[in-house]
Amino acid sequence: MEDSQFIACKKHLESMKTSNMDLDDIYKLINYMYLNEYSKDMIKKVLTNVFGHSFPNSLTTIAHILVSEKDYNLAMDYINLALKTIKKDELYFLRSFCEYKLGDYHKCLKTIEKLDPEEYGDVIKELGHLSNDNLNINVI
Structure with missing residues (x-):
């Protein structure tokens, strides 16, 4: 099935003229893959193909798109990959x-500690109630 998916996606990419893709085209492509129930590996393969020339800078964009598709596990793969090469508060926020969405509140709070309190103070305060759940983490 993956071979036929890849061929279908390749045709779809060619029709979109990938060299001139903008962010809206990329959202459409990813949405197309989810609607057609592409496997996680196939989605990663296509994303790597589309963004290959601009790694690691495009990883944040990919993560945003995957979060909007509510694929938090795959988004985490890209966020963690991006954090190996670039450190951005935006990535820690997405992570x-x-x-949080995956229910791992302990990790969520640990990650929040890495955020800049001046820029993300409201988020830190909003999620501060989680620290009361015997997680033994101090949230600013």
Whole structure:
């Protein structure tokens, strides 16, 4: 099935003229893959193909798109990959959001501690109630 999916996606990419893709086209492509129930590996393969020339800078964009598709596990893969090469509060914020949505509150709070309190103070305060659940983490 993956071979036929890849061929179908390749045709879809060619029709979109990938060299001139903008963010809206990328959202459409990813949405197309989810609607057609592509496997996680196939989605990663296509994303790597589309963004290959701009790694690691595009990883944040990919993570945003995957969060909007509510694929928090796959988004975490890209966030963690991006954090190996670049450190951005935006990535830590996305990571904490995914961890929260996946129900891993302990990891969420640990990640929140890495955020800049001046920029993300409201988020830190909003999620501060989680620290009361015997997680033994101090949230600013």
